[in-house]
Amino acid sequence: MGQRQVGQWPWTGLAWALGLLLALGLTVGASSAMALEGRSSTLASPAPPTAVTIHLGTPAGSLRFEPSQLTFTAGQRYRLVLDNPSPEKHYFTAKDFADGLWTQKVQAGDVEVKGAIHELELKPGAIAEWVFVPERPGTYELHCAIAGHAEAGMVGQLEVLSAG
Numbered sequence: 232m233g234q235r236q237v238g239q240w241p242w243t244g245l246a247w248a249l250g251l252l253l254a255l256g257l258t259v260g261a262s263s264a265m266a267l268e269g270r271s272s273t274l275a276s277p278a279p280p281t282a283v284t285i286h287l288g289t290p291a292g293s294l295r296f297e298p299s300q301l302t303f304t305a306g307q308r309y310r311l312v313l314d315n316p317s318p319e320k321h322y323f324t325a326k327d328f329a330d331g332l333w334t335q336k337v338q339a340g341d342v343e344v345k346g347a348i349h350e351l352e353l354k355p356g357a358i359a360e361w362v363f364v365p366e367r368p369g370t371y372e373l374h375c376a377i378a379g380h381a382e383a384g385m386v387g388q389l390e391v392l393s394a395g
């Protein structure tokens with residue numbers, strides 16, 4: 232009798248462990264589903280930012296921004312996609328422009344950077360996304376900070392129009 236009762240323990244323990252595993256599995260499953268839902272509703276709630284693309288250099292190696300002139304409206308959110316299709320490194324340098332905006336994030340590959348940004352360096356083939364809201368209307372200069380590039384024509388103009 233006594234032996235038989237002891238013999239039941241492992242089974243009871245196993246059933247309990249299985250139950251616990253199932254419960255944990257369900258909990259994890261439910262919470263990740265909730266996290267996904269939460270994530271997509273967060274992404275969907277504000278209006279999507281306006282996408283703008285600028286190329287730093289050209290595949291043929293020309294030292295210029297394409298386009299070299301961009302226009303924004305203060306108070307609107309933008310997703311500026313910067314890429315470098317050229318064979319050499321370039322900079323997106325627009326300090327006064329960057330001082331007059333709010334940066335939500337800069338994303339490059341798996342890295343997301345939060346906080347103020349003043350300059351971006353893009354190696355050949357690099358791509359980065361800069362999500363920001365311009366706040367200060369004005370006309371700002373853009374250049375590549377690599378020695379000789381601005382002199383060779385790698386300059387641009389960023390215009391921020393007032394919201395009203």
Ligand SMILES: [Cu+2]
Nearest residue numbers: 321375377380
């Ligand atoms: Cu350059």
